[in-house]
Amino acid sequence: MQGMIMKVLDQRALRVGVVGVIATVLAVGVASSSWAQVNRRDIPIATQPQQRFNSGQDIQPIFEGWTRNEDGSYQFLFGYLNRNYAERPEVPVGESNFFSPGDPDRGQPTYFYPRTNRYQFEVTVPSDFPTDGELIWEVTRQGSTQRAYGWLQAEWEIDVNTITSNGRTQFGRGVDELYVNVAPLVTVESSHQSVGVGEPVTLTTRMTDDELPTPVPERDDDARPRRRRDPTLVPPDDAPDIPDNIPQYSKPYPKRNHMSVLWAVYRGPADAEFEPAGYQGWEDGMPGDGWTAGTFETTVSFDEPGVYTLRAFASDAMLTSRANVIITVTE
Missing domain, CATH: 2.60.40 (Immunoglobulin-like)
Known part of the structure; x- marks a missing residue:
């Protein structure tokens, strides 16, 4: 028991020591605010949030x-x-x-x-x-x-419940509907199989599906509160350019209702420019009814030569199917 008490006291002393170092650093920064700013490199690594890197990682x-x-x-x-x-x-x-x-x-x-x-x-x-x-x-x-x-x-x-739960694509629908829903059938084609750098290619995605899932209320994403991402520590003007306080990559998600399709580079030497970018949702006036059938057209162009495998992620607003096209890009 005495050993356990001493271990707890040692841990508390360590935390107090770290806090003391931070307080000292902050006090120095405040006292000399006219000539210096608090720099993250002055604070012990143990108290820093997880570092983020733009590049260079595995x-x-x-x-x-x-x-x-x-x-x-x-x-x-x-x-x-x-x-x-x-x-x-x-x-x-x-x-x-x-x-x-x-x-x-x-x-x-x-x-x-x-x-x-x-x-x-x-x-x-x-x-x-x-x-x-x-x-x-x-x-x-x-x-x-x-x-x-x-x-x-x-x-x-x-099972499919695990996949959609982790992928956040159930959008509040029940598992009873999930287990009887069938993933959409998707076919894709490209207007050209070989193009030059900068030349546009039209990608056509055709989807057919059962009548599931059923519609859910739309949500105004702009009305949702967003987590503040402003840096908590401001580096000095002459600080080296290091990866710090980098905003998280915004991953695209399917639409809550109707069919939608996302094109992405699956294999290739560089990124491609898709228009529209992100998930393209079915809208009135487009072919099909958006639930059991839909056709989408996307334009893509490339800045670097190479062989590209482009992948379509086709969603029925719950389940996703995939299909590929291969395009060779020349100088």
Whole structure:
């Protein structure tokens, strides 16, 4: 008991010591405010919030879980965490982006958007996949190798409710509706398979679906309170340009009602410019009724040559289907 008390006292003393250092730094800053500002580098690392970086960080592959197929096989679902808040690196399939054992190319992305991107692709494994077996996705960047281990551990079995809950695409609808809803069927085509840099390409997305989900009330996103993101510490004017207080990447989400489609670079050497950007929602006057059928047109252009795999994320306002087109861009 005496040892426990001393441990608690030591922890309290440590906290008091850290607070004392902060108070001293702040006091000095206030006393000499005419010639200096409080600098984050003057405050102990232990008291700083998690640092954010625009670029230079690695990529963490993520095993999301597994589902069962009707034929007895399994789907392993994967996503990733790009630890950068701005940089979108390309890591081609090869020694720095591969699966093992077996085929190193399992349809994984090679172009990585900032931060967490869940349920990006699936890998089918046979019904006789060993219960103690592993399918490993390995990505190396900036000298850092990270891995995701796919396996049939019972606790990792997931279903559509897990996926939509984590993806925040139920929009308040009940699970009874979720379990009978069918993901939309989607086909895509491009007006050109080969173009020059800067030349526009028209992407056409056609969707068909059942009559689910049912509509939910619209929400005025502009009326929602937003978290303040202003820096709490202001660096001096002559401070070096370091990644600090970087706003979080704004991830696009499907529309709450009607069909919508998002185009993104899935594989390729650089980003592409999509118009419209983000999720394009069905509107009156567009082909179809927006619930059981819809057609969308998106324009894309490229600033750098290369071979691009573009992916359409087609949503029925609850479930999402995916389809790809490949475009070669020349100088």
